[in-house]
Amino acid sequence: MPTIADLDTPAVLIDIDRVEANLQRAQAHATEQGYALRPHIKTHKLPRFAQRQVELGAVGITVQKLGEAEVMADAGLADIFLPYNILGARKLARLKALNERVTLSVTADSPDTLFGYAATFTAGKPLTVLIECDSGGGRCGVQTPAQALALARQIALAPGLRFGGLMTYPPLHGVEKSNAWLSEAVALFEQAGIAVPRVSSGNSPDMWAPAAAPVTERRPGTYIYYDRFQVKERAAGLDDCALSVLVTVVSRPTATRAVIDAGSKSLTSDLLGMEGFGLVMGTDLTVKGLSEEHGVIELPVASDWPRVGERLRIIPNHACVISNLFDSVTLISGDEVREVVPVAARGRVD
Amino acid sequence: MPTIADLDTPAVLIDIDRVEANLQRAQAHATEQGYALRPHIKTHKLPRFAQRQVELGAVGITVQKLGEAEVMADAGLADIFLPYNILGARKLARLKALNERVTLSVTADSPDTLFGYAATFTAGKPLTVLIECDSGGGRCGVQTPAQALALARQIALAPGLRFGGLMTYPPLHGVEKSNAWLSEAVALFEQAGIAVPRVSSGNSPDMWAPAAAPVTERRPGTYIYYDRFQVKERAAGLDDCALSVLVTVVSRPTATRAVIDAGSKSLTSDLLGMEGFGLVMGTDLTVKGLSEEHGVIELPVASDWPRVGERLRIIPNHACVISNLFDSVTLISGDEVREVVPVAARGRVD
Incomplete structure (x- = not known):
């Protein structure tokens, strides 16, 4: 040998024993705490590790690019979350093809993005869309729960779209503030009579925190390898x-x-x-x-x-x-x- | 279209008209000033642009990795400078194969590196080695002209090696100090009766400076594209x-x-x-x-x-x-x- x-x-050396231990420990925490684990595969970009994450209990995977989703779909991964605003005719066509063959969900944070989705997808094979929320991270996302609700209503009007819930990328060291933002949003949706099927949050630094409402799903990535x-x-x-x-x-x-x-x-x-x-x-x-x-x-x-x-x-x-x-x-x-x-x-x- | x-x-968009103008302007400066231009292809990594640089008058190309040299040799580039300490049996075997098919030169800054070269190359097809000098850049390179001379003498003792000259990566805004270091070294080599065939320096920020002794060759890279x-x-x-x-x-x-x-x-x-x-x-x-x-x-x-x-x-x-x-x-x-x-x-x- x-x-x-x-x-x-x-x-680049990957210690497979540490990988296995890291995957098992994270899944055990998720199972014990009762949240769904949906690992981000950007860290490893390897189908075999994505498959192992699912075997161990992950509900599916998270990717950051359409191209990553296509590679993972080719490898047999069946449930893929692409938390990104997908724009433009060429990408929307690829997204539609992908939606035909896997359980797919994406995000939107603007009427413009939703407009593209609505024009592309049909009731026969609808696209699941979560609303991206800026709960303090300062990147993408709607700024208020009211904006999230307005977009969800736009989704409800489109025959080819299904409202999939809320998604956020919480700020480092700001998960409590982020959860408070999301709770306020969920309360507003309840008031409006709109069910929120998924609330997706989280990243590796926060992964050992106990489960906290209203988050139902976490998307850590780096935990497979960790780093400095x-x-x-x-x-x-x-x-x-x-x-x-x-x-x-x-x-x-x-x-x-x-x-x-x-x-x-x-x-x-x-x-x-x-x-x-x-x-x-x-x-x-x-x-x-x-x-x-x-x-x-x-x-x-x-x-x-x-x-x-x-x-x-x-x-x-x-x-x-x-x-x-x-x-x-x-x-x-x-x-x-x-x-x-x-x-x-x-x-x-x- | x-x-x-x-x-x-x-x-990534590459404006080919700007590329052509950038290449021509740099070559015109080199020709006018009388130094040899040996562009670093790490910037573009494209055989066609390396070929164009040579067509316009470059004496050859510079690469930073053996793998880059192999790609360029495959594309027909005939004169390749790899200013790096190449170590280890596997890399030395690749270096030897490369030396069979192109005009190759490399660097060394230690007896250890020279030892590997000397054990690999023979008088039938010798390897040209320049001594890397730390003229202020604080990266690789011998610290004094006397050390450079000692390594050149070690090269002279090895049947499979040829002394190719001196090479440095000058510090940003420190080209005068760097040239003074090199001049001192060249004087020492002259005293010792050892000819210095090439003195290779330079990078893109310094490229418009007039030719200055003892440098005979410059290796700018970024000038093909420039950047912020x-x-x-x-x-x-x-x-x-x-x-x-x-x-x-x-x-x-x-x-x-x-x-x-x-x-x-x-x-x-x-x-x-x-x-x-x-x-x-x-x-x-x-x-x-x-x-x-x-x-x-x-x-x-x-x-x-x-x-x-x-x-x-x-x-x-x-x-x-x-x-x-x-x-x-x-x-x-x-x-x-x-x-x-x-x-x-x-x-x-x-």
Whole structure:
């Protein structure tokens, strides 16, 4: 059996034992707390892990792009949530084709988006639409529960659309405020006599919080791999991190500087408010500087270690973005290489 | 002829008229100033543009990864410089195969790297090695001219290696200091009776500086497309920028917020010391916030423009990293779509 010592670098290593433990632990929490888990597959972009998430009890998956949804549908995933405003004739045609073959739901946060959906779908095979709510995240979403209700009424008027509920991407450290927003919206819908079938929220940093009304479904993604940011946010420990980037020290220009063969093209420039572009596994060292193909590690004291040619493993700041940079990842168990897997949904930009 | 209005988004647009003008202007400067131009193809990763650079007078091309070199060699590029320490049996075997079929040169900055080269190459088909010098950039490279000389002497002892000269990646705004470092090194080599065939330096922000001893060759990359950073560094004007990302406004949550369908997966998180993640072409607006699939534009005053569904073009902070995110780019002339081209050397991580 080959080991990671046999791999060329840089390479993305996925520890499948940690993956399995991470998936099981999250599903157990969801089951125990009684919320539906709908994992976001943007983190791994791999059909096999999406299938495993569903096998373990996920109600379906979440994707962020139509192209990701198509790859997952091709792989047999049957229930797909695409929480995005889909616009334009070409994308709407693809959405319609997708809706023919899987249980699909999408979002809208404007009459414009709904107009496109309404013109595309028919009562024979309607599209399920959730209203995206800006509950404090400051990205997409209606600004008030009243706006959400107005859009739901627009949905009710379209023969080809079904109201699927409410969706939000809560702000970091703001899940209580977000839930309060959603509760107010649900109350307004009840007053109006409109049932809210699903209230979808959540992301990995918040995943261990107990279930809280009115949320019925959570969409964490990073929890399959975790990363340095999730550890900082206390969603996981370093030993739970399943994705690392195997690199080689290519230069030791000074006694306190080591240069690795992974730069922003392998680790990305994502800082997420932290210092450094990744943590050297088993140490306190971070990747201090990055250019496209080089990473610079500063050693706190003059040291012969690491030598030129030595391999290190980097826990990246943000696992999801790494999956989008590599055409394939290497599944490992301990130090053993199990399989090199193409990242099927990588680079699906539209 | 289809136009950019017919394209789905996000899409990378390459204005081929601007490309041609940028290439010609840079080559004219190199010719007039008498230095050799060896463009870095990491920016475009497209064989056709590498070929055009050589047709116009470039002495060869620069790549940053063995995989990029292989793609370019396959496309017929005959003179390739790979300024990187190549380590490990697998990469050395690939390097040897490459050296059989193109005029290849590489760098080394340590005895360890040279040891691997010396053990791999033979006098029948020797490898040309330049010494990488840290002339202030703080990345790879020997720290002193004396170290460079010591490595050149090690090269002279290896039957399979040829000393090819000195190479540096100068610090931004530090080209004079860098040239002084190189001049000191060249003087030391002359004293030692060792000819220095090439002194390779330079990057796009410095490209309009007059030729300066002892540099004989420059390796700018971004000048083919330019970007927001190059404009800030006054290497080009906004009207020279040949790469833009076509996006759609997918949400107008408030009168001062517009959300586009391009996030860090399309624009990267590269800030390069600037505010915002890209400039909206034809405006002063920048992409203020990014998540993976969303970009947030804040409008200075409440405005109906841009509407949901409207298209914008974003001049990214850093063009090179964009080429690595998209499987294909769209060549345009004015608003006309000429061709969709796969990015042949995209994702060559090793």
